[in-house]
Amino acid sequence: MASQDVVVVGAGPAGLAAALGAAEAGARVAVLAGGVGTTHLAAGTVDVLGYWPPGAADPVKRPREIVARLVEEAPGHPYALVGVAGVEEALNAFGRAVAAQGLAYEGSLDANQMLPTPAGALKPTCLVPRAMAAGAAVAEGRTLIAGFAGTQDFYPGFVAANLRAQGLDAGHVWLDVAAVRARRPQTAVVLASLLDDPAVLNEVIRAVRPHASGVDRIGLPAVLGFRRHPEVVVRLEEAVGVPVFEVPTLPPSVPGFRLFEALRRHLAARRVRITIGAEVVQAFADGDRLVAVGTATASRVQRHPAAAFVLATGGILGGGIVTRPDGSVAEVALGLPVSAPAAREGWLRPQLMHPDGHPIYRAGVRVDGRLRPVTGEGQVVYGNVYAAGAVLAGTDLWREKSHEGVSLATGYRAGRAAAGKSVEPGSGEGSRADLPTGRGGHG
Amino acid sequence: MADVEATLDACIKCNICTSYCPPAQVTGAFPGPKYAGPQAQRFRSPREPSPDASVDYCNGCRVCNLVCPAGVKIAELNARARASLFRDRGGVPLRERLLGRAELLGRLARPVAPVANLLLHNAASRWAAEVLLGIDRRAPLPRFANRTFREWFSRRGGRAREAAGARFTTGRRKVAYFHGCAANYYEPHVGRAALAVLERNGVEVIVPEQVCCGLPMLSNGDFDPARACFQTNLRHLAPVVEAGYDIVGTSTSCTLTLKAEARELLGDDSEAARLVGEHTYDVCEYLMAMHEAGELDTGFEPLELRVAYHPPCQLNAHRIGHPATELMAIIPGLEVEESGAACCGIAGTYGLKKEKYAVGMAVGRPLFDFVKDSGATVAACDSETCRWQITHATGVRCLHPIELLARAYGLADGQA
Numbered sequence: 001m002a003s004q005d006v007v008v009v010g011a012g013p014a015g016l017a018a019a020l021g022a023a024e025a026g027a028r029v030a031v032l033a034g035g036v037g038t039t040h041l042a043a044g045t046v047d048v049l050g051y052w053p054p055g056a057a058d059p060v061k062r063p064r065e066i067v068a069r070l071v072e073e074a075p076g077h078p079y080a081l082v083g084v085a086g087v088e089e090a091l092n093a094f095g096r097a098v099a100a101q102g103l104a105y106e107g108s109l110d111a112n113q114m115l116p117t118p119a120g121a122l123k124p125t126c127l128v129p130r131a132m133a134a135g136a137a138v139a140e141g142r143t144l145i146a147g148f149a150g151t152q153d154f155y156p157g158f159v160a161a162n163l164r165a166q167g168l169d170a171g172h173v174w175l176d177v178a179a180v181r182a183r184r185p186q187t188a189v190v191l192a193s194l195l196d197d198p199a200v201l202n203e204v205i206r207a208v209r210p211h212a213s214g215v216d217r218i219g220l221p222a223v224l225g226f227r228r229h230p231e232v233v234v235r236l237e238e239a240v241g242v243p244v245f246e247v248p249t250l251p252p253s254v255p256g257f258r259l260f261e262a263l264r265r266h267l268a269a270r271r272v273r274i275t276i277g278a279e280v281v282q283a284f285a286d287g288d289r290l291v292a293v294g295t296a297t298a299s300r301v302q303r304h305p306a307a308a309f310v311l312a313t314g315g316i317l318g319g320g321i322v323t324r325p326d327g328s329v330a331e332v333a334l335g336l337p338v339s340a341p342a343a344r345e346g347w348l349r350p351q352l353m354h355p356d357g358h359p360i361y362r363a364g365v366r367v368d369g370r371l372r373p374v375t376g377e378g379q380v381v382y383g384n385v386y387a388a389g390a391v392l393a394g395t396d397l398w399r400e401k402s403h404e405g406v407s408l409a410t411g412y413r414a415g416r417a418a419a420g421k422s423v424e425p426g427s428g429e430g431s432r433a434d435l436p437t438g439r440g441g442h443g
Numbered sequence: 444m445a446d447v448e449a450t451l452d453a454c455i456k457c458n459i460c461t462s463y464c465p466p467a468q469v470t471g472a473f474p475g476p477k478y479a480g481p482q483a484q485r486f487r488s489p490r491e492p493s494p495d496a497s498v499d500y501c502n503g504c505r506v507c508n509l510v511c512p513a514g515v516k517i518a519e520l521n522a523r524a525r526a527s528l529f530r531d532r533g534g535v536p537l538r539e540r541l542l543g544r545a546e547l548l549g550r551l552a553r554p555v556a557p558v559a560n561l562l563l564h565n566a567a568s569r570w571a572a573e574v575l576l577g578i579d580r581r582a583p584l585p586r587f588a589n590r591t592f593r594e595w596f597s598r599r600g601g602r603a604r605e606a607a608g609a610r611f612t613t614g615r616r617k618v619a620y621f622h623g624c625a626a627n628y629y630e631p632h633v634g635r636a637a638l639a640v641l642e643r644n645g646v647e648v649i650v651p652e653q654v655c656c657g658l659p660m661l662s663n664g665d666f667d668p669a670r671a672c673f674q675t676n677l678r679h680l681a682p683v684v685e686a687g688y689d690i691v692g693t694s695t696s697c698t699l700t701l702k703a704e705a706r707e708l709l710g711d712d713s714e715a716a717r718l719v720g721e722h723t724y725d726v727c728e729y730l731m732a733m734h735e736a737g738e739l740d741t742g743f744e745p746l747e748l749r750v751a752y753h754p755p756c757q758l759n760a761h762r763i764g765h766p767a768t769e770l771m772a773i774i775p776g777l778e779v780e781e782s783g784a785a786c787c788g789i790a791g792t793y794g795l796k797k798e799k800y801a802v803g804m805a806v807g808r809p810l811f812d813f814v815k816d817s818g819a820t821v822a823a824c825d826s827e828t829c830r831w832q833i834t835h836a837t838g839v840r841c842l843h844p845i846e847l848l849a850r851a852y853g854l855a856d857g858q859a
Contacts, residue, residue, distance in 0.1 A: 035512035040459050184471035185478075189462035252462045268783075277509030277762050297762040299702035299720040319512055 003305040004030045006418045007293060009280045009333050010312035010320065012037025013404050014389025014411035016263040017090060018310040020097055021415025023270040029415075031272060032295055032304060034279030036260065038318045038390070042403060043117075043248035044222070044255020046094070046127035048087065048109065049079075050401025055355045059124035063405075064088075064109040076394040079402075081369060082409045084109070090412035091127060091405075101262035102230050104130040114139070116219060116247050118154060120162025120170075124401060129255055131224060131233045134217045134243035141216030142169045145247065146208060149174040150181035151191065153250045154221040171215075175207040192226040192254045201225075201232060205239040212240040222246035222255050229258055278302075280313075280333040290382040293333070308384040308418035311336070311365070311373070312411055315390035315397070321364055323347070329363050331391065336373045336381055339366045339393040357396050364393035371414045386414035447520060447707055453513040454481035460507035460517055465786040466500055469805035473500035476507035480517040483524065493528045500799070501525070502790035502806070503662045504756035518760075519707050525664040535665045538576045542792040543660035543668070549587065549628030556587040579800035583789070583835035585629040585827070592627045592634035596650050603649050606642035616644075616738070618729070619651045619683045621692035621701065624659075625827035632856050633827075636849035637693045637726050643852050644733060644740050649688065652679040656697040661708050662791050673705040673716075681715040690723040693845060695757040695825045696791065698725045702761065725758065726845055727825065731766035734773070743851035745776035750847065751819035753782040753810055753833065755826035756790070767825055767844035774851045780817050784810035787824075789832035804836065811836040823847060 006022040008015045011033035022029045048063045052070075060066050067087055070079045079087060088109055095105050107113055107127040113136035114122040128136065143163065147156035156172035163170035179200045183190060194200050212218060224246055225232030237244045248255065264274055275295075282294030282301055290309050294301040313320025313333050323329050327344035331337075340363035341347055347360035365373045371386045388410035390397055397403040454477070461467055461475030473479065479498040486494040501521040508518050529535045541548075552559035562568055569580040578584075618641055626634035641648050653676055657669035680690055680701075692698040701723040706716045724732070733739045754765045771779045787807040788794050794803025814822050814837045822841040824830045830841035849856070 034514065036459055036463075036510045037512065040462070041457060185461060185467055185474045187458055187461050187467070187475070190468060193468060251457055252459050257462065273764070275762075275764050277759060278764070279514070279762075295762065297702075298699055298704075298760065299723065302763060319514075 004028050005307050006310065006415065007032060007304050007306035008310045008312060008415065009033070009293060010037060010314060010318070010389070011274060011276060012039055012312065012314050012318055012389060013407035015310070015312035016260070016267065017094065017408045017411030018312050018388055018415035018418070019267050019272050019274070020093055020263070021412040022310070022419040023267060023272050024093065025416050025419035025421045027419035029272045030304065030306070031267070031274040032278040032280055032293070033274070033276050034319065036276060038314055038403070039260040040253060040256045041251040041317070042253060042256050044129055044253055044259050045115065045125040045132065046091065046105065046404040046408065047401040048091070048126035048405030050112065050124035052400065054357060054396050054399040059114070060112055062110060063112055063126055067109070078392050078395055078406045078410050081367070081371060082413050086413050087405060087409040090409040093412055094408050095127065097266045098259065098262045101265050103258055103262040106130055106133045116159060116163060118159060118247055118249055120159040122166065126405065129246070129258070131229070131246045132222070132255070134245035135219055135247065137217065138163060138168055138170070142171070142214065143217050143219060144211055144215040145170060145172045145219045146175050146211065147172070147221060148180045148191070149176045151186050159219070159247060173211050175204065177203050177207050179203055188221070188223050188249045188252065188254045189226065189257060191223040192229070195223060195225050195232055196228045201235060205236060208236070208240050212242050215242060217243040217245060219245050219247045221249050222253065223249065226254060226257070283334040285382065288380070288383050290334070290385050308386070310411070310414045310418050311385060311387040311391060312389045312414070313391050315364060316361065318390055320391040323360065329360070331365055334385070336365050337375050338363060339376070357399050361396045361398070362394060365391050366393045370417055371410060384418070386418050388414040447516045447523070450514060450516045451481040451484050451520060454515045455513055457512065459510050459512065463506050463510045463785070465504055465506060465788070465806040466502050466802055470500065470802045472802070473497055476501065476517040476521065479524070480507070480520040481515055484520055487524060487527065492531045493524065496528060498524045498528060500802070502786070502793040502803070504786045504790055505760040506756065506785050509759060516707070522661060522708055526666045529664040535663065538578065538796065539663035540665055541576065542795065543663040543665045545624040545628070545659050546655035549624055552587045553591055553628060556589050560586045573797055577797040578795050579797045582795040582800055583831040584795070585625070585831055587628055588631050590631065592622045592631035593650065595631055595635065603647045604642060606639070616646045616733070617688045618646050618648045618691045619680065619688040620648055621653055621690050621697055621723075622650065623692060623694040623697035624655050625694050630827060633693050633843045633845065635856055636843070636846045636854070637691070639854040640730070640845055640848050640852060641691070643854060644730070644738065651683050656700040657705055658696045658700040659792060661700070661704060662793070666709065669705070670709050673709060673711065676701065677713070677715040677719055680719045684718050684722045689729065690719060691726050691729045692723070693726050693843060694827055695725055695755055695761065698723050699757050699760055725761060725763070725766070725825065727766040727770055728761070728763050730848070731769055734770070741773055743774045744853050746774050746847065746851050747776045748821060749778045749817070749819045750780070751782065751814045751817040751822045751839070752779050752844070753784065753787065753822065753824045753829065755824055755829045756786050757826050767823070771844055771847060774847065777847065777851070780819065782810050782813045784813055786810070787829045787832045789828045791828050794832060803832070807832060807836055814839050
């Protein structure tokens with residue numbers, strides 16, 4: 001492959017943010033990924049910081065304040081490396097990119113929003129797709145949760161009962177839509193594509209409308225259209241006359257697909273080449289510089305030379321970090337040193353839901369103030385390699401509910417750094433958030 | 444070479460494959476790669492009948508393999524499962540045997556190509572083929588060329604030739620051209636274009652003895668004859684590689700089969716298979732490698748043309764990126780738009796089958812819409828059956844990218 005300015009390894013939220021950062025800085029960028037990333041497994045929201053310290057009983061209300069505190073409190077945390085301004089800069093860039101592709105997000109660092117999950121719990125999150133935004137107001141008035149009869153994995157009665165258990169006013173209804181009932185296989189993506197069809201959407205509207213009186217909003221599984229999602233939501237809301245919102249489903253998640261596709265389109269328009277199915281299996285180094293990475297092809301290793309590289313392969317879930325039966329923990333793409341518990345006995349605590357979490361989930365690659373991977377002694381491994389997202393050590397993303405925030409912030413910063421935009425450690429260059437505020441944020 | 448069976452343990456059941464699977468998006472007949480592949484595999488045993496017939500609706504496009512975050516070889520699991528399904532049923536059905544034997548058909552038809560075309564391409568015979576064999580009467584079947592590529596090459600002298608005006612001296616790079624069945628029997632002009640472009644760049648090109656790569660048989664669950672084909676090809680090609688030649692082909696499915704598919708599906712870990720696999724290239728991949736080494740003559744004449752390019756599934760399965768896109772980008776004036784669509788739906792011979800024709804056409808719809816809406820007067824695709832399907836569905840002429848390169852070099856197809 002022709003030489004690039006920046007090669008990004010991984011196409012999850014961190015890799016795509018890195019590609020965005022590098023491309024905006026004027027670099028020629030290629031993204032190589034072994035498969036699609038954790039965008040498709042997550043809810044499609046941008047969680048910046050839901051709980052601090054991880055395991056705390058109460059959710060974070062104002063992520064801006066707590067992220068600022070992390071610089072002092074947790075110097076090893078990725079947020080401490082990029083600072084509040086770095087987080088904000090990345091969220092703004094992300095918001096502009098997806099909005100340019102017709103996928104609007106709402107919210108800001110000033111307030112987390114509490115969104116209903118498919119279990120009826122309330123999850124703190126920072127930026128939400130417009131189609132989920134009305135769900136943040138469940139604390140006020142009456143909410144109806146509707147599901148499609150004959151489909152799997154989304155039970156409106158379960159969601160509503162758990163909302164009621166938290167003192168909220170919620171009811172539920174099953175919608176019988178023949179076209180939906182008849183469709184097999186019923187993955188969320190298949191159902192969402194089905195709702196792109198105006199005839200099916202009309203059937204759905206006819207089924208929902210009788211239940212709209214006396215409620216303040218209606219929640220439906222997150223399958224409200226795929227390619228024509230924005231117009232599906234607008235039409236549905238107009239037809240039923242009350243705000244409609246999506247509740248995330250079990251993985252794979254349609255909002256995650258939409259997010260991925262919006263970023264992919266945006267990057268493609270900026271001449272970023274994204275290759276899915278190109279797994280990096282080899283590093284070609286010259287002293288303390290990485291010269292090229294090698295991907296596995298059908299029969300040979302293909303070299304991809306570049307001036308700088310961003311490693312964004314994910315953590316244990318994303319496949320960037322692997323744990324082995326012999327107790328070793330490895331970074332799979334470049335073979336970088338990993339910070340992890342010394343022995344297998346130290347991976348897990350004795351309780352599954354231990355309040356302090358499990359040490360293995362904090363394993364990852366350690367970096368210097370410029371996000372360059374370092375050895376156990378703190379030596380930079382390659383001067384032109386940056387790491388971002390869940391592959392980084394020192395954070396338990398899923399317990400903190402910081403997965404997308406950490407990924408976007410470190411990814412965007414790493415992409416800019418790889419493109420030669422030097423930034424001071426722990427600082428940002430951007431302005432304050434220019435995203436619209438959500439409809440029902442809990443300030 | 445990863446063990447196909449062992450990869451199923453890596454499946455985390457995330458269903459990303461099902462969500463991307465082209466047939467699963469349009470038909471309920473296929474429950475998706477996760478169910479038919481790693482899940483059903485748990486219930487398959489050599490001593491017991493195959494538990495699930497729906498795997499026959501897998502079209503082998505390999506999109507599942509590419510998007511899988513865990514590296515499961517789903518498409519290969521499915522291809523093997525189809526073969527064992529047919530074994531359980533007492534053998535490979537006649538239609539599947541026939542569709543797997545493009546080469547035999549070509550050999551039989553070649554001496555009487557015009558008559559064969561007439562016989563095959565009329566309403567009565569297509570009706571008969573549908574009723575008797577289950578080959579859909581609407582499906583795009585190719586026409587036999589009057590003269591095969593090998594006949595043309597042998598009339599030209601049957602050996603490598605130094606092109607007039609070639610920038611580099613003969614002998615610098617050595618290529619053995621694998622024409623496969625398509626360029627030999629149906630589209631010899633594609634083979635001639637490849638030869639012209641390679642020779643223009645000073646490459647010494649020979650045409651070794653060869654038989655069908657075996658992929659049509661592998662994808663129709665007919666493994667035994669596929670194994671025989673592969674062994675014959677290894678006998679012909681391994682010595683050629685040892686003599687310093689690279690194998691270069693114009694059919695992305697043939698080159699994929701020589702590189703990896705035959706080895707993985709048939710479990711062939713021989714030294715000859717490894718050697719041939721490692722030295723096989725798609726023609727655009729090879730030219731792109733030459734370009735990166737500064738050895739490609741980029742003296743292209745402008746082509747004022749808008750092209751809708753579809754990188755086929757078979758090419759994506761090579762996992763080499765899209766070299767044709769990069770090559771076409773060098774041609775001045777040529778405006779190339781990439782489809783971004785997953786699959787054209789034909790998947791070799793899948794879309795020819797009566798019960799699967801509509802599935803194939805539905806799978807290809809986003810691509811057909813793209814081609815029609817692009818305003819391009821010509822489409823391009825590296826894989827022959829996909830070209831026939833695109834033209835069938837859109838009416839837009841579809842070329843191999845190598846034909847555009849040949850035109851940009853001013854190498855008219857003189858058939859000399």
